[in-house]
Amino acid sequence: MGEQSGLSGFMAHGGGMKGLMQGWALMGLTVLELLRRPLCLLLAYGAATLVILSPLLAVFHFGEEGKMVRDTAFAVQLTFGLALAGYASASVLDAAMRRGAALLVLSKPVGRTVFYLTRFLAVGVVVGLFSLAVAMAALVANRVSERFGGGFVTDWQTGFIALGAMAAALLAAAWLNYRMRRVFASDAFLFLLLALALALICAGCFDRHGQWAPFDVRVEWRLLPVNLLIAEALVLFAALVLMLSARWFRQGGLALVAGGFWVAGWLADALLDAPHAPAWRNAICQLLPNWQHFWVADMLNKGGTVAWTYVGQATLYTLLYTAGLVLLGQALFKRREIR
């Protein structure tokens, strides 16, 4: 009789509600653990600050300020998010096993499948929160570089309100840490989301002269599908790193192999997918995660939009690919020894 895993392990725990409670507790604690890491806070704050500063600090933009701000926001989300997804995925499994946290949890009636799945979901939640922060920052930054007729005018007031709100979030977390000994990093991360939401509401409701205006007119919602697709790429990358760390790779080796997959995924179309190419090249091309599907920033040029049907197809690709990686990862993790 082998380990009860998956649904049978879940049921062995005492049925649906108890299993859900267990999964919820494991995921909640992992999310909290990640949000309490200073590096996660640093990446989220760094990304949001860079995005909001981009229209304020731009000196030369050759009439392309809107594009520059948008592309900066997406590039920042991708690069900072990549670091966050890689770090979070590596730390929730590989580092948790090296530190012994996994040993204590797996000595309880927790199946390895449930453990692995909750770790992945926790990373997904953190990547989602990070992407939400950057998406809100991108909407604010886009509003700061407001378009008027043929040109752009920088709205300093909105920019400073957003930066001020972010600074206030840090101060509020510091105050709570001082007064109530609460954990600074997680509070600051959550306050950052609140501050950006407030800044976005201000940016959407008032024009650069401080006059009330309908919310919808001033917010470029067409940015959101691009943010969403980048978030999906990050979740996919997180699933890949988690799968690689489930058994085969650790620390330096993990970073190297994950980086290799990242580069190969970008180059797959160019190197492997050609008309009349041999079947093995096509097969490798199909197997590699194709990050090109998720970078569609150029579609927004000249007032363009990303079709929701495309977003739906990309989401389906993400779901299927991620499900495959999670299944493979949990199968590998089942045989991993916890020392």
Place this chain on the structure above:
Amino acid sequence: MMQTIQVQPAVSIQDLTKVFGDFWRRPRVHAVDGLCLDVMPGEVFGLLGPNGSGKSTTLKILLGLLHPTGGVVRVLGRLPQDVAVKRRIGYVPEENYLYAGLTPRETLDFFGQICGLARDVRRRRVHELLDMAGLTDAADRPVGGFSKGMARRIALAQALVNNPELIILDEPTAGLDPIGCRQMKDIIRALAASGRTVVLSSHLLADVADVCGRVAILFNGKAHAVGAISDLLERKETIRLALPAPGGEGLEALLKCIEEQTGFKPAVDHPAADLEQFFLDVVARAHAQAGYATGASPQIHLPSFLEGGPDEEKR
């Protein structure tokens, strides 16, 4: 007609082998080599041995954390990899692998939650376990700031939150002060008295001798001696007498008489007081005078939910 009742061992290890391999899967270390043991229900069993003798590896195999290379292991009649059996086991690891950001209350609640305990049961047990660990006053401080001994108490409390049938303790007294050691031993005795099985590993021989009924002494992954401590240590050819010290000539006469009877000159010394007991008495007096303790409280009692049988038996 006599009817014999076959009691199933709580832990059964038959010809257990564990080999750790290198990157190429070539055998590197034989951590456990043909180990055979049975631990009966209600027993306190000690695994003794120097560092690297295979104690922790054996315990981790019992928990399904490591996979045996060979042999058969049964824990409470099931394979260790069976998730359901872990509901009936409590484990205290060698190091305190606790979540530094959580308070003791949150830590115990979390482990209660993953053991599937209902909210009201968790609340009650957390309260009692904090009381048992002497950490009620420190219940809302993050565990990361605790001393090693205080963290050890939380580690023990988390192992008991599910009211287990089998308790596995890896170096349970490591890092504890003499009060903590004594409390740990008292808890182990109380758990055994309530019918639970305890398997512990240690290289602190005095602690093992105090609590264990039977031990196995491991070296290089093999059991070199297994049996009841009294059987292993008793020197049947020697006796010890304890009596009020007689006066100078009386003692001489007594020794001469014994020498004539046995042919051996007896050794004479004064029994010393137990340092552990002396220490505990001094601290108890100091605590009574001060009325409080800045660290863990030196008083201890087993939670009421552990006084009955394990959860599985109550069902």
